[in-house]
Amino acid sequence: xxxxxxxxxxxxxxxxxxxxxxxxxxxxxxxxxxxxxxxxxxxxxxxxxxxxxxxxxxxxxxxxxxxxxxxxxxxxxxxxxxxxxxxxxxxxxxxxxxxxxxxxxxxxxxxxxxxxxxxxxxxxxxxxxxxxxxxxxxxxxxxxxxxxxxxxxxxxxxxxxxxxxxxxxxxxxxxxxxxxxxxxxxxxxxxxxxxxxxxxxxxxxxxxxxxxxxxxxxxxxxxxxxxxxxxxxxxxxxxxxxxxxxxxxxxxxxxxxxxxxxxxxxxxxxxxxxxxxxxxxxxxxxxxxxxxxxxxxxxxxxxxxxxxxxxxxxxxxxxxxxxxxxxxxxxxxxxxxxxxxxxxxxxxxxxxxxxxxxxxxxxxxxxxxxxxxxxxxxxxxxxxxxxxxxxxxxxxxxxxxxxxxxxxxxxxxxxxxxxxxxxxxxxxxxxxxxxxxxxxxxxxxxxxxxxxxxxxxxxxxxxxxxxxxxxxxxxxxxxxx
Numbered sequence: 353x354x355x356x357x358x359x360x361x362x363x364x365x366x367x368x369x370x371x372x373x374x375x376x377x378x379x380x381x382x383x384x385x386x387x388x389x390x391x392x393x394x395x396x397x398x399x400x401x402x403x404x405x406x407x408x409x410x411x412x413x414x415x416x417x418x419x420x421x422x423x424x425x426x427x428x429x430x431x432x433x434x435x436x437x438x439x440x441x442x443x444x445x446x447x448x449x450x451x452x453x454x455x456x457x458x459x460x461x462x463x464x465x466x467x468x469x470x471x472x473x474x475x476x477x478x479x480x481x482x483x484x485x486x487x488x489x490x491x492x493x494x495x496x497x498x499x500x501x502x503x504x505x506x507x508x509x510x511x512x513x514x515x516x517x518x519x520x521x522x523x524x525x526x527x528x529x530x531x532x533x534x535x536x537x538x539x540x541x542x543x544x545x546x547x548x549x550x551x552x553x554x555x556x557x558x559x560x561x562x563x564x565x566x567x568x569x570x571x572x573x574x575x576x577x578x579x580x581x582x583x584x585x586x587x588x589x590x591x592x593x594x595x596x597x598x599x600x601x602x603x604x605x606x607x608x609x610x611x612x613x614x615x616x617x618x619x620x621x622x623x624x625x626x627x628x629x630x631x632x633x634x635x636x637x638x639x640x641x642x643x644x645x646x647x648x649x650x651x652x653x654x655x656x657x658x659x660x661x662x663x664x665x666x667x668x669x670x671x672x673x674x675x676x677x678x679x680x681x682x683x684x685x686x687x688x689x690x691x692x693x694x695x696x697x698x699x700x701x702x703x704x705x706x707x708x709x710x711x712x713x714x715x716x717x718x719x720x721x722x723x724x725x726x727x728x729x730x731x732x733x734x735x736x737x738x739x740x741x742x743x744x745x746x747x748x749x750x751x752x753x754x755x756x757x758x759x760x761x762x763x764x765x766x767x768x769x770x771x772x773x774x775x776x777x778x779x780x781x782x783x784x785x786x787x788x789x790x791x792x793x794x795x796x797x798x799x800x801x802x803x804x805x806x807x808x809x810x811x812x813x814x815x816x817x818x819x820x821x822x823x824x825x826x827x828x829x830x831x832x833x
Contacts, residue, residue: 458524520822581821586781600784639666681708
């Protein structure tokens with residue numbers, strides 16, 4: 353699929369309200385018994401997925417309360433949105449120089465990168481390695497031995513095995529950090545469930561795996577989340593970057609907080625005289641304990657009930673790419689069963705969990721108005737052929753409802769952080785496959801952020817992902833040693 357060309361920055365000139373979901377239906381016959389068209393009935397099935405600004409402001413209010421609980425020492429342990437301290441207090445200033453490694457682990461693949469920095473110039477070499485599902489569900493030792501092996505192969509391919517290489521480790525799972533190089537896994541997400549890692553220092557696990565090989569010289573200088581890496585990567589280019597957002601397989605955000613407000617930081621592991629510290633919110637957990645029950649739908653409950661972590665990561669399940677396709681499938685299945693789509697005949701693939709991929713949502717919404725080429729191709733892959741334009745329009749409507757809600761919830765989260773930052777001209781660095789490839793996500797967020805808060809902002813696509821950010825954290829940390 354071709355991605356939509358878009359500016360890296362959204363220019364906030366004029367805010368206006370949009371009351372409906374993108375996608376205009378073609379004319380349909382009215383059901384005389386009910387007075388409704390099939391499109392009206394589909395809208396009724398989807399109505400709980402369309403959130404008002406009042407509902408989104410309530411989400412913001414509850415998220416702000418949870419963030420404050422996470423920052424406060426007395427309530428941190430019981431908070432849902434943990435606001436983990438990253439101990440990153442310095443943003444890159446352009447003077448970083450040398451070779452730095454980055455390890456970016458956050459899904460079914462991981463990346464190893466070598467970044468050579470000299471002022472505002474950089475050279476990047478990278479390679480992607482797969483993680484078989486057997487390792488995702490195996491032991492921690494097996495997982496980290498695999499990562500160490502790939503690291504060693506990468507370094508040797510570049511003939512750098514005799515050089516001491518500082519490494520920044522992006523670990524995109526909930527971490528409790530006690531320092532820049534101490535991070536304890538709180539829980540697995542994104543389909544991982546390796547034994548012997550929860551509660552352990554993942555830096556130590558990586559270092560032990562490297563030591564077992566004893567064939568490369570790697571100095572792990574920092575562990576960070578992918579949101580922190582995204583913020584650091586964008587801050588290297590734009591000094592106004594204060595917020596990092598991921599909308600991909602998962603969803604999370606980090607932001608720059610005043611050091612004096614970070615009560616949960618461990619004394620002695622940071623400099624209290626430095627004014628700011630990056631906070632990893634771990635907002636994916638928002639909604640646990642019934643906090644978001646007022647916006648959860650029957651489809652969200654079905655997603656949650658069939659997940660490997662029921663009652664956990666509810667906000668993430670409403671936004672991220674890991675669940676967006678399945679949410680769409682569940683809605684489409686209900687619409688078909690109501691006799692409103694495909695003549696009421698539901699193909700077997702549409703009844704199978706996981707068969708409607710998130711990429712289908714982006715592809716279908718990327719069709720020009722009135723054209724349905726991508727939609728028909730997607731439906732053909734699901735065994736659905738000879739569909740009418742109206743069927744395609746209705747499928748696109750369902751896709752747009754699900755993706756618009758995701759964008760609006762992400763916007764509510766970012767609006768909350770913009771209000772906490774309380775500055776104009778803040779840049780929000782964003783990465784992740786949903787934001788990067790969905791044709792309307794950027795514009796949906798821009799419009800909704802205008803409606804939900806009053807600060808000026810830019811949305812900046814992170815060109816190089818969180819990997820470069822990890823290397824920059826290592827570079828800044830190595831320079832402070």
